Amino acid sequence: MKIVVLLSAGLHPVSGQSILPKVEAQALRLALALGEARGRHAGPTAFPASDALGHGLPHLVHVEIPAEADPVPALVATLEADQPDLILAGRRGQGGDETGLAPYAVASRLGMALVSDAIAVERGEADGTVIVHQALPKGARRRLVVRLPAVVTVHPDAPAPRAFAYGVARRGIVETRLAPPGLPAAERLEERPYRRRPKLMRSAPACGSASERLAAAMGATSSGVANVMVNPTPEEAARAILAHLRAIGVLPPKAA
Amino acid sequence: MTRLRRNPRGERAAKAVAGGARIRFDLAARAEDRGRPRRDPRAESAELLIGGHARPRLDRSGAAGAAPSSVEETAPTAPKIAVVESPAFLIAVVPDALGERLSQHDRQLFGAARMLAGADGAVVALVAGEVEGLASAGADRIVAIGEPGYDPEGRAAAIAGALSSLGLRYVLFPETSDGGDVARRLAVLSGEPLFSDVEQFSATSVSRAARGRRVEQRAASKRLMTVAADAVAAYAGPEREARPEPVAPAAPIKRAILDARRITADPATTPLTVADFVVSAGNGVTDLALFRRLAEALGATPGASRMLCDAGLMPRESQVGASGSVLTATCYFALGIAGAPQHLQGVAGCEHVVAVNTDLHAAMIERAGLAIVADAQDVMQALIAALKEEGA
Structure with a gap:
């Protein structure tokens, strides 16, 4: 199975230093568990994607494009020649627009399937398939059987990346290629420095008094006061609790 | 407020008793046109008495005297439903609706759609299967897209069909794992521009964080948008119509996801922070x-x-x-x-x-x-x- 890992030039969430995004190092670990993998990065320099060599990647292909160019056509141009069976990518490439569209665009141009938010990938029982475990909210999982070739994006809940080893990083190979000429520039949007804004008060009434909004911000709801049972028998209390839990949908409905 | 100026001489003259050689006055007599009438508090409270109680109880709300008119007032208090009969344009919302219920995030999405729709437009909910609470969330129309269950490829194809057949002006998705996935599939399938992870939402423009939250990008509303949680307030107006609309079934497509099975979380091992x-x-x-x-x-x-x-x-x-x-x-x-x-x-x-x-x-x-x-x-x-x- 030919496996390619897409790597991006991320920024550290606190310091702003260029780093390999953690989720891509996690994708690399999933890829190496399946077989031999190669890296692919499109950007002005190989660093910080070349950090992936230290996490166990033997070979990185760096496609040199200007900083403001769209990486998708450059990636597609080099991937078309390789015809990989499986492409792993982070949930969202970092350092650029961070729209999360690049894996979808690559999959669509190469005619590959796409599965999002994987936390585990293994070979399927039938030939030409993989089994992908997908992370869902609230700790649930989904087991998918996917036909190859496929692009799989990796969720941050995937197993932690392999430790960085300096010797392994030195032995890895970085192959730099020039991008094919005539690549279109990415669409530029109006940009300004990021400014943090107050969060929306989730349960606050849209047009309540100041005291109502304060109560909502503290989590007290006006409906909460109504339903109080004082010294019921334990059986009554149990029935009321089970009925309430069923009404809000956390407990499955009574069987028959 | 102006008070009538008293005329003591005139008052006195009005009390004069006619006849007799000397001028005589009847000081106990009340002039008819003078001041306010004297109150009778006992009679007033007797009118306010409510029967059927051991202790005398008074109804001071004013309802006792106005009983016949209160019947007229109760008739229009039945829940009002806002109807958009012939919408000028349509705004679509694709809620996640896990377990056939709308989440808080889904409701906020309807709030955003109503902001875009204004008075002329209508909000269409694109849902798979029966979802409860769409009318109160703010949906004017309901369009079915496929069957419930995990099928992002089929869902994206169905929405792409609705995009052209219904002429949707905007389509809003929640920025969640499932909603964001379908939105991006639809973006590459239809070639429409996608503005993902909207953090600031208004009727005319949207903005989002980029480059490791170093900059924010701003643009006019795009045709496809995914909205982050807690970016917009949920719809709080009167209930909407939620009228089901027929739509042609989507053409069958070739799917690469051969099998999908949901594995519920083991509550004993789920971390508390994500537990349901x-x-x-x-x-x-x-x-x-x-x-x-x-x-x-x-x-x-x-x-x-x-x-x-x-x-x-x-x-x-x-x-x-x-x-x-x-x-x-x-x-x-x-x-x-x-x-x-x-x-x-x-x-x-x-x-x-x-x-x-x-x-x-x-x-x-x-x-x-x-x-x-x-x-x-x-x-x-x-x-x-x-x-x-x-x-x-």
Whole structure:
């Protein structure tokens, strides 16, 4: 199975230093568990994607494009020649627009399937398939059987990346290629420095008094006061609790 | 306010008794046109008396005198439904609707769509299967897209069909794992521009963070948008029509996802921060073996208050509150927890709270949607017995 890992030039969430995004190092670990993998990065320099060599990647292909160019056509141009069976990518490439569209665009141009938010990938029982475990909210999982070739994006809940080893990083190979000429520039949007804004008060009434909004911000709801049972028998209390839990949908409905 | 100026001479002259040689006055007589009439408080309160009570009770709301008109007023208080008969344009919302219910995030999405629609446009909910609460969330029309279940490829193809057949002006998705996935599939399938992860939403422009949250990008509303949680307030106006609209079934497509099976989370191992249903023990719980049996029977993740964790009776990972885990659960079931402010901070994100406590005035009882003032041990026993009886 030919496996390619897409790597991006991320920024550290606190310091702003260029780093390999953690989720891509996690994708690399999933890829190496399946077989031999190669890296692919499109950007002005190989660093910080070349950090992936230290996490166990033997070979990185760096496609040199200007900083403001769209990486998708450059990636597609080099991937078309390789015809990989499986492409792993982070949930969202970092350092650029961070729209999360690049894996979808690559999959669509190469005619590959796409599965999002994987936390585990293994070979399927039938030939030409993989089994992908997908992370869902609230700790649930989904087991998918996917036909190859496929692009799989990796969720941050995937197993932690392999430790960085300096010797392994030195032995890895970085192959730099020039991008094919005539690549279109990415669409530029109006940009300004990021400014943090107050969060929306989730349960606050849209047009309540100041005291109502304060109560909502503290989590007290006006409906909460109504339903109080004082010294019921334990059986009554149990029935009321089970009925309430069923009404809000956390407990499955009574069987028959 | 102007008061009539008194004319004492005229008043006196009005009281003059005619006839007789001397001028005589009847000072007890009241001039007809003078001042306000004298009140009779006893007669007034007798009118306000309500019958049928042992003690005399008065209705001072004014309803007693105006009984016939109040009937006319009650007729139009039936729930008003806002209808957009012939919309100028359509705004579509694709809610996640996990378990056929709208999440808070989905409701915020409808709020955003209503902001874009204004008075002329209509909001279309594109849903798979029956979803409850669409009318109150703010949907004018409902269009079915496929069957419920995990099928992002089919869903994207169906929405791409609706995009052209219904002429949707904007399509809004929640920026969640499923909603964001379908939105991006649709963006590459239809070639429409996508503005993802909107953090600032207004009727004309949207903005989002980029480059590791170093910059924010701003643009006019794009045709496809995914909206982050808590970016817009949910719709709070009158109920909408939620009229089902027929739509042609989508053409069959070739799917690469051959099989999808949902594996529910194991509540015993789920971290508290992502658990959906947490049952938590406090100082009022003395039998912890019984508590663990209850958590297992309910299928809930066990949590605890700081008191129990400090005493070493429950593991530190299970502590709920400011110094433990801050929950995002749908339901929090507190047994024997009074509700210290630090504990309530950990519960602030929970949608529903059920509390069992012996103290009627505990803060947790005040916070709860269902509060039971009773001993936690007895209630736990009764709950396990009731669940066993249902299962048998």
